[in-house]
Amino acid sequence: MLTVLLLLWPVTAALLLHFFKGKAARVAALGAALLEFALALYAAGFSGANLARGGDISPKFEFNFSWIASAGINFHVGMDGLSLLLVLLTTLLVPIILLAAFRRNFANESVFYALVLFMQTGLIGVFTAQDAFLFYFMWEVALIPIYFLAGVWGGAERARITFKFFLYTIIGSLFMLAGFVYLYFQTGPTVDGLSAHNASLSAFYNLNLPAETQLWVFWLIFAAFAVKMPIFPFHTWQPDTYTDAPAPATMLLAGIMLKMGIYGCMRWLLPVVPLGVDYWQNLVLILAIIGILYGAIIAIRQPDMKRLIAYSSLSHVGLMIAGVFSLTQLGMQGASIQMLAHGINVVGLFFIADAIERRTGTRNIADLGGLTRQAPVLTVCFLVLLLGTVALPLTNGFVGEFLLLAGVYQYNAWLGAVAGLTIILSSVYLLRMFQRVMLGPDSTHSATFTDLTGAELAVLVPLILLVFLLGLFPNMFLHLSEGSVLGILGEVAKR
Amino acid sequence: MNSIILLSALGLGNLFLGFRRSNRLLLPVMMLILGLVLTVNFLDWNQGPQSFFSGMLTIDNFSVAFTGIVLLTALVLVPFSQKYVLDGEANLAEYYSLLLFSMVGAIMLVSYNHLLMLFLGIEILSVAMYVLAGSDKRNMRSNEAALKYFLMGAFFTGILLFGMALVYGATGTFELSSISFAAQNPVNASLRPMLYIGMLLMLLGMAFKVGAAPFHFWTPDVYEGTPTFFTAFMSTVVKVAGFAAWLKLLVQAFPAASAQGVWLPTLTAMCVLTLLVGNVGAVAQTSVKRMLAYSSISHAGYLLIALVAFNGALEGATANGIMFYMLAYSVATVTAFAVLKLVADARHREDYAGFNGLAKTNPLLAFCLTLSMLSLAGIPLTGGFFGKFFVFMSAVENGYIGLVVFAVVMSMVSIYYYLRPIIAMYMRDADDADSAVPVPVTTFQSGALLVLALLTVLLGVLPGLIAGVL
Numbered sequence: 001m002l003t004v005l006l007l008l009w010p011v012t013a014a015l016l017l018h019f020f021k022g023k024a025a026r027v028a029a030l031g032a033a034l035l036e037f038a039l040a041l042y043a044a045g046f047s048g049a050n051l052a053r054g055g056d057i058s059p060k061f062e063f064n065f066s067w068i069a070s071a072g073i074n075f076h077v078g079m080d081g082l083s084l085l086l087v088l089l090t091t092l093l094v095p096i097i098l099l100a101a102f103r104r105n106f107a108n109e110s111v112f113y114a115l116v117l118f119m120q121t122g123l124i125g126v127f128t129a130q131d132a133f134l135f136y137f138m139w140e141v142a143l144i145p146i147y148f149l150a151g152v153w154g155g156a157e158r159a160r161i162t163f164k165f166f167l168y169t170i171i172g173s174l175f176m177l178a179g180f181v182y183l184y185f186q187t188g189p190t191v192d193g194l195s196a197h198n199a200s201l202s203a204f205y206n207l208n209l210p211a212e213t214q215l216w217v218f219w220l221i222f223a224a225f226a227v228k229m230p231i232f233p234f235h236t237w238q239p240d241t242y243t244d245a246p247a248p249a250t251m252l253l254a255g256i257m258l259k260m261g262i263y264g265c266m267r268w269l270l271p272v273v274p275l276g277v278d279y280w281q282n283l284v285l286i287l288a289i290i291g292i293l294y295g296a297i298i299a300i301r302q303p304d305m306k307r308l309i310a311y312s313s314l315s316h317v318g319l320m321i322a323g324v325f326s327l328t329q330l331g332m333q334g335a336s337i338q339m340l341a342h343g344i345n346v347v348g349l350f351f352i353a354d355a356i357e358r359r360t361g362t363r364n365i366a367d368l369g370g371l372t373r374q375a376p377v378l379t380v381c382f383l384v385l386l387l388g389t390v391a392l393p394l395t396n397g398f399v400g401e402f403l404l405l406a407g408v409y410q411y412n413a414w415l416g417a418v419a420g421l422t423i424i425l426s427s428v429y430l431l432r433m434f435q436r437v438m439l440g441p442d443s444t445h446s447a448t449f450t451d452l453t454g455a456e457l458a459v460l461v462p463l464i465l466l467v468f469l470l471g472l473f474p475n476m477f478l479h480l481s482e483g484s485v486l487g488i489l490g491e492v493a494k495r
Numbered sequence: 496m497n498s499i500i501l502l503s504a505l506g507l508g509n510l511f512l513g514f515r516r517s518n519r520l521l522l523p524v525m526m527l528i529l530g531l532v533l534t535v536n537f538l539d540w541n542q543g544p545q546s547f548f549s550g551m552l553t554i555d556n557f558s559v560a561f562t563g564i565v566l567l568t569a570l571v572l573v574p575f576s577q578k579y580v581l582d583g584e585a586n587l588a589e590y591y592s593l594l595l596f597s598m599v600g601a602i603m604l605v606s607y608n609h610l611l612m613l614f615l616g617i618e619i620l621s622v623a624m625y626v627l628a629g630s631d632k633r634n635m636r637s638n639e640a641a642l643k644y645f646l647m648g649a650f651f652t653g654i655l656l657f658g659m660a661l662v663y664g665a666t667g668t669f670e671l672s673s674i675s676f677a678a679q680n681p682v683n684a685s686l687r688p689m690l691y692i693g694m695l696l697m698l699l700g701m702a703f704k705v706g707a708a709p710f711h712f713w714t715p716d717v718y719e720g721t722p723t724f725f726t727a728f729m730s731t732v733v734k735v736a737g738f739a740a741w742l743k744l745l746v747q748a749f750p751a752a753s754a755q756g757v758w759l760p761t762l763t764a765m766c767v768l769t770l771l772v773g774n775v776g777a778v779a780q781t782s783v784k785r786m787l788a789y790s791s792i793s794h795a796g797y798l799l800i801a802l803v804a805f806n807g808a809l810e811g812a813t814a815n816g817i818m819f820y821m822l823a824y825s826v827a828t829v830t831a832f833a834v835l836k837l838v839a840d841a842r843h844r845e846d847y848a849g850f851n852g853l854a855k856t857n858p859l860l861a862f863c864l865t866l867s868m869l870s871l872a873g874i875p876l877t878g879g880f881f882g883k884f885f886v887f888m889s890a891v892e893n894g895y896i897g898l899v900v901f902a903v904v905m906s907m908v909s910i911y912y913y914l915r916p917i918i919a920m921y922m923r924d925a926d927d928a929d930s931a932v933p934v935p936v937t938t939f940q941s942g943a944l945l946v947l948a949l950l951t952v953l954l955g956v957l958p959g960l961i962a963g964v965l
Contacts, residue, residue, distance in 0.1 A: 068881075070812065070963030071888070108858075140875035152854070152921045159922040163914060170874070171907055178903065181891055 002043055002061040003077045003128050006087065009036055010094075011121040014114040022109055026102055029113035033095035036120065040084075040091035044480070047084055059083065059130060067134070072195030076130040082484035085336055085477060086127040086263055089343050092466075093255045094120050100351050100459045101248040103358070106153055112248075119145040119252060126260050132180040132199040135268060139173055139224070142260065146252060150245035161240045168237040172227030179220030183207060183272065204272045205491055211275040218276030221269050222284075229261035229317050231284070232291035242310035247354035250306070254313050255347040259339045262317070265324050266332065271491035277327070284325045285411070289419050291318030296425035300432070305353040305363045308433055312389065312426060313346050319422050322415070323404035327492060329485060331407020336481035338400025341388065341470055345397060348385040348463040352378065355456060356437065360445040365433060370442035375451040379438050381460045386434055388467040390427040396470030399478075496547050496554055498536040498562055499602050505532070506595030513588025518580045522573065525591045529570040536562050550670070551609035556965055557809040558606035560818050561739040565601045568731045568825040569594065571950075574943035575833040576724050578840055590630060594728065597623035601736035605743075610659045610669040613740060617655065617704060620733060621648050627725040628717060640720025647703070647713045655700025661693025662748075671747040679751045691757045694749055698758060701744065705737035707795045708769040715776075718788035723839060726784070727832030730791040731825040738798050742817065745802060746809060762803050766898065770796035770905045777912045783835055784845045786912055787828070790871060793909060794824050797886060800898055804890035810965045812892070816885035819962055823870060823878030823954050830867035830947045833940075834860050841934040850916050852925035856933040861920040863944045866951045872913040873906050878954025885962065 013032035020028045047060050059078030067075040079087060098116060106112045122145070125138030143166070151162035180199065187203040189196050209217065226234045242250050270277050295315030302308035320338050323331035355378065356371070357363045372379040384395070391397035401423065409416025452460065470477065505528045512521055536559060539545070544555040573594075579587050600619030607613045625648060629641025663669060665686040666677035678690055703710040718726045749758060773793025780786040801817045808814075837860060838853065839845050854861040870879030883906065887899045925931040936944075953960070 066959065067957075068959040068962050070815065070959075071885075111858075137875045140880075144869070144874065144876060148921065151918070159918050162922075163918065166914065167907075167910060170910060174903055174907065178900075181888060185892065 001063055002039065003079055004063045006036065006039055006043070006091075006124050007077065007121055007128070009039070010117040010124070014117040014121075017110050017114040017117065020110050025110035025113050026098070029117060030095055030098050030102075032117060033091070033098050033120070037091040037095055040087050043079065044084055044088055047079070047081065047480070062130070064130075067131075069194050072190040072198035073133045074131045074198070074200065075134055076200060077125070077128040077134070078130050079128050080484045080487075081480040081482065082263070082266065082336060082488075083127045085340060085481050086259060087124055089259065089340050090120060090123045090127065090256050093251070093343055093347055096347060096459055096462060097248050097251045097255070099455070100251065100347075100354075101246075102455055103453075104246070104248075106246070112149070112153060115145040115149050116248065116252065119149070123256055123260070127263060130201045132184065132201070132204060132268070135264075136173065136177050136180060139176075139260065139264075140170070142257065143169055143173075146249060146257065149249040149252070150241060153246040153249070155244040157240075157244055161237075161244045165237045165241045168227050168234070169224075171223075172234070173224040175220045176224035179217050182217060182220070183209075201267070204268075207272070209273070209275075211279070214273040214276035215279055216276075218269070218273045218280055221273070222265070222280075225261040225264045225269065227261075228264070229258050229321060230314070231318070231321055232287050232294055232314075235291065235295075235314055238314060239307055239310045242313070243304065243307045247350055250310075250350050251347045254310070254350065255343040258313070258317055259343065262320055262324060262335060262339060265321070266335070266485075266488055270324070270327070271488050274492045274494070277325070277492065281325055281327065285322050285408070285415055288318045288321040288325065289415060291315065292322070292419055292422045293425070296422060296429065299429040300425070302429070303365055305356070305365055305433065305437065306350070307363075308365070308429060309346065309349045309353060312349075312429060313342070315422060315426065316342055316346075316389070319401065319404050319408075319419055322419055323407045326407040326411035327489065328407040328410045329489060330403050330410060332485040332489065333478055333481060334400050334403025334405075334407055336485060337470065337474055337477050338397075338404060340477060341396035341400045341467075344463055344466050344470070345385055345389045348381070348460060348467075349389065351456075351459055351463075352382050352385065355452070359449055362445075365436050368437045368443055368445060369440040370438075370446035371449045372438045374446060374449040375438075377457070378452045381452070381464060382434065382438060384464050384467055385460075386430050388471070390430055391423055394468070394471045396467050396474075398471060399474040496545070496552065497538070498532045498566070499552075499599055501532050501535055502528075502595050502599045502602070506592045506599070509592045509595060510588055513586075513592075518583060518587050521587050521591060522577060522580050525573050525595075526570065528595065529566055529573065533563065533566040533570060536566060546608070548612075551612045552603065552606050553608040554606050555809070557739075557743075557814065558602070560965060561605035561735060561821070562602050564735050564818070564822050564825060565598055565605070565732050567822075568735070568829060569598060569728070571826070571943060571947055572724070572727055572731070572829050572833070574940050575727070575836055577937055577940060578836075579724075586630070590627065593623040593627055597627075597728075598732065601732055604736040604740040607740065607743065608671055608747075610662070610671075610674075613744070614652075614656065614659065616736070616740065617652065617700075620736060621652070621704070624648075624725075624729055624733060627728070628721040630725065631722045634720075636720035637722060638720075640717045643713055643720075644717045651700050651703035651710070654696050654703075658693045658696030658698075658700060661689050661696065663693075665690035665693060671743070674748040675750055678749065678754055687753075691754070694754065694758060695761060697744065698741075698761060701737065701741045702765060705734050705741065705795050705798075706792050707765050707799060708772040708792065709765075711769065711772060711792045711795075714792055715785050715788040718791070719782065719784050723784065723832055723836040726788075727829055727836070730787070730832070731828050734791065734795065735821045735825060738795075738802075738817070738821065742802060742805065742814075743809070746805060746807075759803065762799060763898065766796055766799035766803055767901060769793070769799055770902055774905045774908045778908065780912070781847065782845045783847060783850065783916060784839075786915075787831055787835070790909070790912070791828065793905065794871070796905070797883060797902060800890050800895070800902055801886045803898065804886075804893045804895050806893060812885070813889040814965045815962055816882075816889050818965060819878075819954070819958065820882035820886050822961070823882040823951070826947055826950045826954070827867040827870035827877070827879055830863050830944065830951070831871070833944065833947070834864040834867070837934050837936055837940070841932075842930055847915050847919045848923075848926055849930065850919040851923040851930055853920040853934070856925075856931065857936065859941055859944060860934060860936065863948045864920065865917050866948050868913040868917055870951050870955070872910050874910075876955045877951050878958070879951075880955055881958040881962070882954075885958075
């Protein structure tokens with residue numbers, strides 16, 4: 001029941017937000033998001049204690065309601081450790097993103113905040129769905145608000161760019177739907193016998209399809225995830241969309257939405273078509289590693305800060321995909337914690353890029369420089385988030401990337417070695433950006449530049465604390481997902 | 496049956512209201528009539544099949560459900576004729592009565608059991624529509640539309656009638672189940688070609704009425720010329736009744752495997768062609784009204800999939816799928832035409848750019864049109880998604896995977912033109928001073944729009960409510 005509450009509260013709050021105008025809407029939205037976070041923390045505390053005692057890993061807080069009885073489709077939600085980790089990430093980042101939006105006076109504020117909250121329902125739905133069609137439904141529910149967030153409040157090219165984004169993702173997810181429909185017709189009847197088939201996660205896990213079928217079903221399902229994450233060569237929508245969308249929408253996209261794809265692979269792809277995964281594993285790993293290098297190399301040459309972070313995100317996602325597809329416990333666990341870490345870091349970096357753009361009116365790295373004298377606090381915050389992203393020990397990025405690389409290395413030493421370049425390359429482009437923007441010779445903007453305001457610190461301080469929390473005590477979070485990861489690997493091993 | 500009697504009697508009574516000088520009473524009375532008939536209609540729910548007129552009409556759950564969709568569509572559409580009331584339109588009582596009479600035809604089409612009733616239903620429905628298409632008497636486009644619709648309609652009615660005659664010649668009966676029996680146990684096997692030719696001619700006639708390719712060519716011109724309020728009626732009620740009638744014909748009169756061998760390939764070819772023409776045609780349009788006309792063609796294509804994949808009686812998954820699709824489609828289409836009418840009346844243009852900046856001036860209109868477009872495109876959270884979902888699922892279950900793949904590709908194409916009004920409303924600014932002022936909408940119409948939006952979302956979030964009723 002708690003899961004249903006987590007799902008319904010944001011959308012209810014979004015509807016209620018209609019009655020608030022202007023600044024009151026911000027505060028109300030933030031309050032709603034914080035309440036949601038408190039709920040998630042309660043759930044995490046409850047499950048976390050249970051998991052630490054080595055309790056069972058089946059989904060908790062389950063709710064099962066016959067949604068379309070005649071077709072055996074259920075509104076079945078629940079949270080195991082992995083779901084919980086991502087629900088925590090979502091409920092944590094949404095208030096921070098809302099807070100980050102506070103400084104901007106968007107037109108139709110209440111609608112803007114309502115869309116963010118509405119999207120939260122979709123995201124939590126994706127992470128908790130235990131029925132394939134509910135998963136697909138929520139997958140699209142998350143898309144509609146972000147389309148409008150990026151399309152209505154975006155930059156000059158928004159109509160064209162968001163159209164491309166919408167078309168890409170929806171075509172990808174239609175393939176997934178086709179895959180689910182196929183799998184659905186392979187399943188047995190529901191428990192009550194009302195329908196000849198059902199679409200529950202467990203039914204999909206027990207399908208044991210022949211290998212040649214799994215080979216093509218794999219691509220149907222993977223298409224949606226590949227576009228969403230995105231993996232090279234399905235990424236062409238990503239840099240434009242990230243750059244053109246307003247900062248809060250970019251944070252939602254990079255911080256949470258791309259995790260839908262990685263989570264989807266872990267939950268709805270690997271255990272469902274293990275033989276297909278077995279066959280395509282090498283190809284996906286190679287694509288992921290191409291993505292790592294490709295994103296990093298373009299990032300090095302990028303003159304635009306926001307675009308640079310977008311490409312850096314592409315590169316880091318590549319490593320997470322590689323970790324997942326290494327099918328090792330290390331890689332999967334690394335991906336789990338890295339999803340959290342990447343969400344925190346990328347939101348922070350986009351926030352800082354936006355803060356600098358708002359003060360100077362430019363994102364162009366070449367036009368900036370010498371900002372650090374006027375803004376020591378901003379410099380420190382920037383540096384911490386940046387070091388987290390380049391995976392310095394004691395920061396959150398280190399744990400994730402270390403586990404990920406270890407996982408890939410375990411699968412294949414050569415691939416691990418190439419993937420390891422990500423650490424070097426990311427320090428190249430990120431430190432280069434930092435150096436050119438914050439240090440270096442004074443630019444026209446350095447004299448008038450101002451340091452962070454209290455409201456901005458309110459966004460960054462929690463993020464920075466989390467950078468260290470995850471870096472120093474990763475086990476808190478690793479425990480949460482360990483059982484689920486082992487369960488998924490167990491399903492994969494049954495092939 | 497009660498709904499037919501009530502509609503005819505109250506429609507006649509409604510005409511007398513027209514003798515009054517004032518129009519003020521007409522709209523509330525019209526809504527009252529529709530609400531009353533809708534309620535009475537559902538009294539027949541689960542009463543088992545009842546026969547009337549020596550078995551020429553059968554009222555069962557199927558016909559009650561489809562009658563319900565027809566009446567509900569009319570009920571939510573009527574508020575958007577308020578401009579006629581405000582403008583003091585002289586013939587409003589006649590228009591309303593014609594709508595009521597045409598619905599009598601629609602109800603006959605969803606409950607006929609005898610080809611005579613099919614013919615009568617089509618004629619009652621169509622004749623009213625011919626008149627209403629030309630109701631904007633001073634507008635040349637409207638006159639053109641009426642003339643085109645009437646000439647083409649009369650021609651295809653002739654073909655339909657010819658087909659019926661041949662079927663009668665081959666089987667000696669007009670009754671659906673007897674036709675089915677005679678087709679399976681022919682007295683004279685040499686008459687079989689005559690039966691099939693008759694059947695195919697009837698299919699052509701039906702294809703024209705619902706606007707399926709290659710007999711769709713009248714649709715864009717007629718839809719464009721007809722006053723928008725009546726276009727909305729045409730593309731929902733006429734289509735719903737036409738498809739229900741078509742379905743009954745195929746399932747009850749020609750279920751035999753040998754007959755299927757003839758109509759199945761014909762229908763499959765029509766389906767592919769309709770999907771192609773509708774979707775590709777819609778992409779090229781610059782006028783929203785013409786786009787909606789092509790969109791209605793493409794939806795005829797999706798419904799044809801359901802006809803092709805249909806097996807068994809008028810209940811179960813496929814029948815439910817068609818019913819759900821019809822309801823979702825009608826609600827979304829009424830919304831689209833209603834918003835189009837409001838915007839076009841105020842801004843005197845029907846192109847995409849006429850919608851520029853609508854989100855700023857009329858957030859409610861923009862929101863409702865967005866929901867309607869998403870629903871027509873089949874995006875989740877709206878009824879249109881589950882409509883397509885159910886239809887495609889039953890087609891896959893019956894083995895028509897290739898057809899479904901083609902339909903899915905076509906729905907990807909449709910996203911392009913359904914997003915265009917959304918982009919215009921939310922992402923572009925008004926391009927002239929005329930378009931920067933809010934479109935006048937009465938509270939009554941806002942309420943009707945909200946009901947439509949609510950219905951779309953309700954169908955999209957809780958499809959289980961009606962997905963299994965048949």
